[in-house]
Amino acid sequence: MATAKDFSRLGDIEGVSRYILVRNDGYVVSENYEEAVALASAIVTSGKYCDSLSEDLDGRRYIYCCVERTSGDNVLVFSLGRYYLGIIKHADCDPQQLADTIIGFLKGLS
Amino acid sequence: MEYDSKLSDIIASLPEVVGGFLYAPDRGIYSNQTDGIANDNSLQQVSFKLTKIVSMISVHFQDTGGIRVSFRDLILFGTQIEHGHWLFLLHQPSLSAGMVKMTVQMALNIEVAEQPQTTIAETVVEPSAEVQPNQDIMAILLADESELREPLIRIQEELAQYIGPVAELVFKDSVEIWATNNTPSSENLPELISMMELEIDDEDDRNNFLDSLKSKEEE
Numbered sequence: 001m002a003t004a005k006d007f008s009r010l011g012d013i014e015g016v017s018r019y020i021l022v023r024n025d026g027y028v029v030s031e032n033y034e035e036a037v038a039l040a041s042a043i044v045t046s047g048k049y050c051d052s053l054s055e056d057l058d059g060r061r062y063i064y065c066c067v068e069r070t071s072g073d074n075v076l077v078f079s080l081g082r083y084y085l086g087i088i089k090h091a092d093c094d095p096q097q098l099a100d101t102i103i104g105f106l107k108g109l110s
Numbered sequence: 111m112e113y114d115s116k117l118s119d120i121i122a123s124l125p126e127v128v129g130g131f132l133y134a135p136d137r138g139i140y141s142n143q144t145d146g147i148a149n150d151n152s153l154q155q156v157s158f159k160l161t162k163i164v165s166m167i168s169v170h171f172q173d174t175g176g177i178r179v180s181f182r183d184l185i186l187f188g189t190q191i192e193h194g195h196w197l198f199l200l201h202q203p204s205l206s207a208g209m210v211k212m213t214v215q216m217a218l219n220i221e222v223a224e225q226p227q228t229t230i231a232e233t234v235v236e237p238s239a240e241v242q243p244n245q246d247i248m249a250i251l252l253a254d255e256s257e258l259r260e261p262l263i264r265i266q267e268e269l270a271q272y273i274g275p276v277a278e279l280v281f282k283d284s285v286e287i288w289a290t291n292n293t294p295s296s297e298n299l300p301e302l303i304s305m306m307e308l309e310i311d312d313e314d315d316r317n318n319f320l321d322s323l324k325s326k327e328e329e
Contacts, residue, residue, distance in 0.1 A: 035170065042166040045280065049159040050179060052311055056152040056159075060181045067164055070173040077163075095207070099180065 015093030047084035126205035133157035
């Protein structure tokens with residue numbers, strides 16, 4: 001069973017600028033971002049919307065969602081059951097590669 | 111600009127693009143070129159959800175542009191093209207994000223990456239003469255003397271029972287869109303309630319939400 005401390009290693013992954021792990025009720029479990037509490041509800045709601053896309057798209061489950069920014073510091077959202085993980089990536093990092101790294105990290109925790 | 115044909119051009123030019131559609135909050139889906147992957151109602155829901163996500167994130171980061179949702183066998187890419195209109199493409203994961211962006215940019219002849227970025231709420235609708243700018247709408251509608259204050263607070267409280275701590279954010283966002291698309295009035299509250307209803311995933315909860323508002327209205 002992964003603990004909040006395990007997730008703190010997300011901050012060490014190359015390409016991760018900030019991360020925020022939020023429970024589905026908005027409680028911030030782990031983060032390295034000073035605005036985490038303010039961002040929490042947007043991450044949870046985004047994750048819930050993405051979860052519900054499977055109802056609209058023939059049962060397809062989303063893997064992750066990426067909100068693009070002109071700065072390149074894109075925001076990635078992953079669903080982890082009752083939790084949602086938000087990642088703000090470094091501008092110079094490829095989002096697909098980073099997503100693969102994050103997925104590998106999460107699989108390593110389970 | 112005729113986006114319909116531009117969308118067709120994009121789909122035709124990239125074999126990995128399996129379809130696309132156009133969406134505007136005030137028109138809904140107005141071009142579905144997904145070749146049966148999804149019907150208009152489903153795409154309407156998808157568009158609503160994805161544009162809401164961008165809108166919510168843009169509250170924190172002003173430079174949001176598009177959105178990309180990755181599925182196992184498909185990527186859904188959306189970008190705001192003009193005046194609240196969105197272009198969505200469904201493509202295979204083998205197609206790079208850079209290629210998609212460049213193709214869209216060329217087809218629409220726009221500088222996608224350098225467009226001034228704005229929030230959805232700012233660009234969805236031109237405010238009518240009677241409606242104040244968005245930042246003032248909530249304050250006006252919830253003012254002590256407003257006839258809408260009581261029903262709006264009741265709706266927000268009910269919504270919070272079903273979607274929890276995000277209710278305030280969702281409520282504010284929805285009211286702003288509602289107030290710019292409609293004349294804010296008691297008669298138009300059903301439109302707002304319909305928008306709120308979409309925020310509740312569970313069908314039973316959704317029905318309870320509606321029943322509860324109805325019963326309080328009758329009291």
